Amino acid sequence: MSSFVTEPGDQSAGGGISEYAILLFYHYYPEDRSEDSSDGSPQAIVVAEEELVWHQNQAQRLKIGGRIRVSEEGINGVLSGTRENLQNYAKSVEDRGRKAGWLKSCIDWKFGSMRSDLPIEEQTFEELKVEVCKEVVSLLRVQEQQKGRKGRRKGRRKKGKEKGQVGDEKGGISGDGEAGAQEQPQETPVEGQDRLSLAQTIPNKHLNPSEWHSSLLSPDPDTVILDTRNCYESSIGFFKSASSSTPTVLSNTRKFSDLNDWWDGMKAQVSGKNVLMYCTGGVRCEVASKSLISWSRTSGANVKSVGQLKGGICRYLEAYGEDGLYKGKNFVFDPRRFDPQVGKGVVGRCLVCKREWDDYDNGRGTKERGEARCIRCRVLVLCCSECRAERVCFGEGEGDGKAKLFCGEGGGECVDMGNRREGWQVVEDDGDEKLNA
Ligand SMILES: [Zn+2]
Numbered sequence: 202m203s204s205f206v207t208e209p210g211d212q213s214a215g216g217g218i219s220e221y222a223i224l225l226f227y228h229y230y231p232e233d234r235s236e237d238s239s240d241g242s243p244q245a246i247v248v249a250e251e252e253l254v255w256h257q258n259q260a261q262r263l264k265i266g267g268r269i270r271v272s273e274e275g276i277n278g279v280l281s282g283t284r285e286n287l288q289n290y291a292k293s294v295e296d297r298g299r300k301a302g303w304l305k306s307c308i309d310w311k312f313g314s315m316r317s318d319l320p321i322e323e324q325t326f327e328e329l330k331v332e333v334c335k336e337v338v339s340l341l342r343v344q345e346q347q348k349g350r351k352g353r354r355k356g357r358r359k360k361g362k363e364k365g366q367v368g369d370e371k372g373g374i375s376g377d378g379e380a381g382a383q384e385q386p387q388e389t390p391v392e393g394q395d396r397l398s399l400a401q402t403i404p405n406k407h408l409n410p411s412e413w414h415s416s417l418l419s420p421d422p423d424t425v426i427l428d429t430r431n432c433y434e435s436s437i438g439f440f441k442s443a444s445s446s447t448p449t450v451l452s453n454t455r456k457f458s459d460l461n462d463w464w465d466g467m468k469a470q471v472s473g474k475n476v477l478m479y480c481t482g483g484v485r486c487e488v489a490s491k492s493l494i495s496w497s498r499t500s501g502a503n504v505k506s507v508g509q510l511k512g513g514i515c516r517y518l519e520a521y522g523e524d525g526l527y528k529g530k531n532f533v534f535d536p537r538r539f540d541p542q543v544g545k546g547v548v549g550r551c552l553v554c555k556r557e558w559d560d561y562d563n564g565r566g567t568k569e570r571g572e573a574r575c576i577r578c579r580v581l582v583l584c585c586s587e588c589r590a591e592r593v594c595f596g597e598g599e600g601d602g603k604a605k606l607f608c609g610e611g612g613g614e615c616v617d618m619g620n621r622r623e624g625w626q627v628v629e630d631d632g633d634e635k636l637n638a
């Protein structure tokens with residue numbers, strides 16, 4: 202993987218907060234293009250490198266900061282800058298894509314507003330990082346399985362390096378994507394069962410915000426809502442159906458690539474069900490849906506159908522805001538920490554004293570690096586200001602005899618030890634009571 206880092210200069214010179222925005226996007230190249238160039242050949246890398254330089258030049262010209270992931274299968278990014286410059290960038294990307302033949306339709310550009318409670322310089326990226334990667338979002342085993350089935354090419358594995366470790370909100374290259382790739386053992390399906398299950402068709406539908414909303418309004422015991430995000434994201438917000446017969450399951454991964462190891466444990470919850478899944482902006486569900494379908498076929502879980510929220514929580518909140526079925530805040534992977542467009546209520550709790558709390562930064566800007574993190578595994582932890590004053594977190598030295606803050610029950614121990622993880626969680630009707638409990 203190669204990358205460039207450039208400093209875009211002062212993005213905050215002049216202009217009010219409303220002139221600035223965060224831009225979130227992803228786009229998969231058409232299949233025929235990836236057939237030619239996704240085999241990791243030197244030519245494919247050169248193409249990606251060329252694109253890398255092009256994006257870097259554009260962003261420098263337009264004083265845009267952020268992260269762009271250029272891969273052989275598509276692009277993915279989160280950027281900050283003035284709305285005008287971001288729109289110019291978007292137009293340039295589309296023009297280039299049409300000319301090059303990899304853009305047949307449109308890219309879904311998601312413009313997010315800045316928070317009004319922080320100065321603009323606290324909310325923009327300080328640098329632009331453009332990386333050439335293998336995948337838009339990494340969930341390695343799915344990719345390997347797909348390659349195997351189509352008999353395209355011999356699986357070339359990346360060595361098992363957990364890049365993002367627990368700090369995925371750092372490792373993720375885009376607002377929604379994850380950079381952590383991890384080698385996974387390949388399952389060996391039973392011959393007969395595999396033939397039988399591969400013949401199954403599992404419908405996979407993209408639901409727009411209003412279709413999603415309607416689905417969550419109607420009571421359906423055969424449906425389960427699945428949050429494919431990490432634990433620190435769903436700790437401050439999640440979807441809840443209007444009906445108690447449709448549960449919400451939080452995957453509670455530490456990093457996205459853990460999802461592959463998670464399906465077996467959730468077999469009882471998803472077997473024979475219609476699974477409605479969501480993430481921040483939609484890109485993770487593109488990968489998670491394939492992973493779920495692939496697992497369902499080989500495990501005999503017989504998932505009935507898979508629906509994904511198109512445009513993710515971002516698009517849903519734009520349409521419904523506080524009147525919708527999303528509770529709490531939408532965690533984002535940019536310096537804002539959360540999207541100012543929020544759902545109803547506070548769903549988070551202080552890990553130590555259990556009071557309502559959903560501010561990782563305790564009133565500060567995210568760039569001040571004052572967020573509460575487990576002293577052992579670095580994962581973000583909700584800790585109210587009162588409890589925070591008595592605890593020492595990751596990166597804060599010895600803390601003058603203060604108690605250490607860990608990510609487990611009551612803040613007393615770390616739960617990320619080997620195989621021992623928080624694991625999935627079903628949100629009960631009094632869902633906010635159950636989180637962090
Ligand atoms: Zn507290």
Ligand SMILES: [Zn+2]
Pocket residue numbers: 575576577578579580607608609614615616617
């Ligand atoms: Zn921990």
